[in-house]
Amino acid sequence: MTTGRKGHSLRTAGLALLATFAVSAATAQTARLTVLADSVSAGQPFEVAVTVAHGPGRQVTFPEVPPGAPEAGTLVLGDAEAVDARRLPPAERGGVRVDSVVYRAVVFSADSARVGPLTVRVTAPTDTVLAQTGSVLVPVRSVLEGEAPPYEPAPIGEAEAFPSATPLWIALGALTLLVLGGLAWAVARALRKPARRAVVLPYPAALARLDALDREAPAEGATADAIEAHVVAVRDVLRDYLSARLGLPAREATTREIAGRLDADARVPPEAAATVRKALQPTDLVAFARVRPGPEPVARLRAATRRAVDAVERALQARDPNDTGDGAASPASAPPRDPHVPSPSA
Numbered sequence: 001m002t003t004g005r006k007g008h009s010l011r012t013a014g015l016a017l018l019a020t021f022a023v024s025a026a027t028a029q030t031a032r033l034t035v036l037a038d039s040v041s042a043g044q045p046f047e048v049a050v051t052v053a054h055g056p057g058r059q060v061t062f063p064e065v066p067p068g069a070p071e072a073g074t075l076v077l078g079d080a081e082a083v084d085a086r087r088l089p090p091a092e093r094g095g096v097r098v099d100s101v102v103y104r105a106v107v108f109s110a111d112s113a114r115v116g117p118l119t120v121r122v123t124a125p126t127d128t129v130l131a132q133t134g135s136v137l138v139p140v141r142s143v144l145e146g147e148a149p150p151y152e153p154a155p156i157g158e159a160e161a162f163p164s165a166t167p168l169w170i171a172l173g174a175l176t177l178l179v180l181g182g183l184a185w186a187v188a189r190a191l192r193k194p195a196r197r198a199v200v201l202p203y204p205a206a207l208a209r210l211d212a213l214d215r216e217a218p219a220e221g222a223t224a225d226a227i228e229a230h231v232v233a234v235r236d237v238l239r240d241y242l243s244a245r246l247g248l249p250a251r252e253a254t255t256r257e258i259a260g261r262l263d264a265d266a267r268v269p270p271e272a273a274a275t276v277r278k279a280l281q282p283t284d285l286v287a288f289a290r291v292r293p294g295p296e297p298v299a300r301l302r303a304a305t306r307r308a309v310d311a312v313e314r315a316l317q318a319r320d321p322n323d324t325g326d327g328a329a330s331p332a333s334a335p336p337r338d339p340h341v342p343s344p345s346a
Contacts, residue, residue, distance in 0.1 A: 029054035033133035060099040061121040079113035080105040202244035235283035272311035279308040
């Protein structure tokens with residue numbers, strides 16, 4: 001690559017030579033192109049000088065390099081591409097004006113490259129002339145910088161071994177087994193018949209819970225909290241039975257609301273409704289009035305609850321012998337809701 005000092009000397013010599021051959025040009029102009037290097041290297045920048053000698057009163061316009069070069073594009077100089085331009089101050093000799101510009105260019109050819117020609121616009125007050133330079137054939141060095149010619153490529157080393165594909169195949173096999181196992185599980189689950197669930201009937205379930213509460217009855221001297229919890233459990237047996245057997249929202253309703261719904265239900269005779277009312281009323285005293293009965297009143301309460309469950313069940317069986325007691329009332333026996341009975345949420 002030509003150094004800066006050598007390039008400056010070549011530019012000075014080139015401009016002097018052009019001034020020597022310049023014409024007196026009242027009406028003519030001469031354009032020349034000079035490569036300021038004996039040889040160039042592919043891809044390495046070098047300088048190209050373009051001069052125009054012309055008479056006074058004319059303006060010279062050199063082709064411009066696109067802004068942002070080389071990313072935005074370059075100025076083509078034959079086989080070369082200009083990536084930068086630097087306009088030099090004009091010089092005048094004996095009535096002849098010399099305008100010049102130095103382009104920084106690169107080539108990517110092998111062996112040799114032709115630089116130029118380039119067209120320059122010369123504007124006079126009365127006309128405009130296009131002056132074209134010649135072209136220069138320059139050798140392109142093929143020896144890499146820093147290497148002694150001829151260049152010998154580095155010897156090819158041993159090829160690196162490719163990593164083993166065994167872990168990849170193991171991972172793919174495991175993934176395949178996982179996918180197949182998931183599909184098999186999904187198909188088996190879809191084809192498997194659902195297990196038949198045991199049907200728990202409301203009446204036997206209520207009696208079983210009452211039997212358990214009989215065995216867990218609080219003894220004499222039990223705490224107030226234990227008595228309250230036991231009475232609430234007895235009350236919930238009756239409420240859950242009425243909810244499952246008659247479809248009443250007994251868990252959320254008050255005793256008065258439950259009694260009103262039973263009075264309006266054609267399936268429950270008045271005697272059975274009264275038995276339910278008598279079993280529920282004492283539980284309200286324990287739950288809300290903080291009354292704490294002893295073991296004997298609690299035992300009578302369990303007995304009253306059992307009588308209430310038996311009374312409703314006998315009434316339902318007498319009305320519909322085919323009723324299995326699964327909690328679903330038959331269409332024929334389910335009465336319409338009485339509009340005069342208040343809603344449980346009221």
